[in-house]
Amino acid sequence: MKLKKQLLTLLLVVGMIFSLPLTTFAASGNTTVYVTRTGEKYHSNGCQYLRKSQIAISLQDAVNSGYNACSRCNPPILTTSAPAPVPQTPAPTLQPTTAEEAANSLEEDYKIMDAVQHMYLVQFNTLMQTNPAAIDPLLTQRASLVMQLEQMSVEEYAEYSSLTYFTQLGLQRAGCFIGEFNGLMDTPTIQSIATFQQTFGLPATGILDALTFNLLLYVSQLPAAG
Incomplete structure (x- = not known):
């Protein structure tokens, strides 16, 4: 104790x-995130899963394409009203x-x-x-x-x-x-x-x-x- x-x-x-x-922070759809050639997640720059391939894409396009946020690097979440997958766990508040x-x-x-x-x-x-x-x-x-x-x-x-x-x-x-x-x-x-x-x-x-x-x-x- x-x-x-x-x-x-x-x-x-x-x-x-x-x-x-x-954990995640909020961002606009123009924020740049990264995806891989075969993965189903989008990532922040520097994520270890981007070592083999790294494709820049807007957060809006990533969400619209069905990509989910990486649980390792905790990339930004979309703040606009664009369609997005329902998160599997509740998003934490940005500032307690x-x-x-x-x-x-x-x-x-x-x-x-x-x-x-x-x-x-x-x-x-x-x-x-x-x-x-x-x-x-x-x-x-x-x-x-x-x-x-x-x-x-x-x-x-x-x-x-x-x-x-x-x-x-x-x-x-x-x-x-x-x-x-x-x-x-x-x-x-x-x-x-x-x-x-x-x-x-x-x-x-x-x-x-x-x-x-x-x-x-x-x-x-x-x-x-x-």
């Missing part, structure tokens, strides 16, 4: 600065109206990331027992980072998790994120930071320094990329 309370308190402070949820709602939203996001982190450990441990040769370096890195988190103090864990979470959030908003929302400073996240830095004229070190993080805070409040 102590960890949960301290973590949510810290997240609320940073979250009020971002004023942006992890109370501190309690903000805390609940952040808690749900962290439950999702906890589940992803647990999945990394399960996959890693299973492969270690069955087929160690199949373990790729990224899974090894992610499992190692999760194990390091488990050894941190409450304060260290809260600081690391919140900064990484909101860094990934800002990178996605800027259209520079190629990884998974997992609360880990893994290789895809570091590469995304370097891309962001290069895009905005900073040295592309991949290091989350104060200037980079402050710029992420600023960019997160601008209209979404793409």
